[in-house]
Amino acid sequence: MDDAAPVTFRADPADARRAAPLDAFTAVYHRRSGITHLLTEPAPQILAILSEHSLSLDALLTRLSQDYDLADPMRDALAARLDELVVAGLVTAS
């Protein structure tokens, strides 16, 4: 339906994870699942934002644009990263 509300994304609060920057990768321990993830930018930044706000893809893109110089193709790439984070159990979509 055209007037359907957009999918929104949300991450657990920041204290649900423990992060350790390594190099280009950040190791993230997810306390609820006990799983370790290796993330690269912009995944840690996405998690940080979605820990505080439940946002749609476009709203998240706008938010990230405030801190990063994002090109137009970023929307598809961001959608792909979000899908990965959902599959990993770090982000929920509703």
Place this chain on the structure above:
Amino acid sequence: MRHAVSLRIGPIGFRIGSDWRAPIDQLRSLYRDYPQPYDEVADYTVRLFARRRWRRWIRPSVEIGGDYMLPEAAPLPLRQGLLAAEMAMNLQMALGARRYLLLHASAVERDGRAVLMTGISGAGKSTLATLLAARGWRFMGDEFALLDPQTGLVHAFPRLISLKNEAIAAAQAAWPTARMGPLLASTPKGDIRHMVPDARAIAAMDVPATPALLLFPRYGFAAAVRSVPPAEAFVRMTQASTNYVALGEPGFAALTGLIAGIPSIAIDYPDSDSAVAQVEALCAAR
């Protein structure tokens, strides 16, 4: 069990029971200088047993058991009973340890600083640790380094050194006075002979060390040294730890702390002398 022996290796106490006398006698002899478990309480029990009663005498076949078991573990002939005991002790550690993050690595120490050497079987972990020990390093272990999540220190686990194939002669040449177990020929891992760590390693096995260098040695290649990026080192060490997942967050904190705190370096080496020289040079540069 009919026959049993208790002993402590580093902080870990074992009680090994057996349907046969021979493996226990060998353990008693080779571990004669090791202490008893703290408060006489064994952390792990190991059982060497015959699946069927007649197997004690007719083509005796040693099954490996204990607190933790692998259903697919194949039995060994009695003449390899010592190997069965060592494998069973390793298995208990690998599956049961919770107090320490177990790193599948050999370790040596000098001036309170530990060099950890990890890699697949055949990479030269045991040989390198033995040769370095013969040149003044303190031998801490050739199979597991025990990383304490509370302190970040590495504890020794100087079990019998498991030498395989050509490493047997190399280690004996470096340490001709070392006490040796029997030659176990044609085991699933080739020829194996156990070497008793030197008296200094046993006397100091309760003394932990500060990790200083993490090495990924690889035998059979032209000498080369390469820095290993932290993320690669982290992933390789999660794979080299038998209980990383089981430890949960303390394991994560311990391992990321280790990787962040010390250099990780891969060394390729064509022969043992080259490897020892590479390790000495890397340590001298730090």
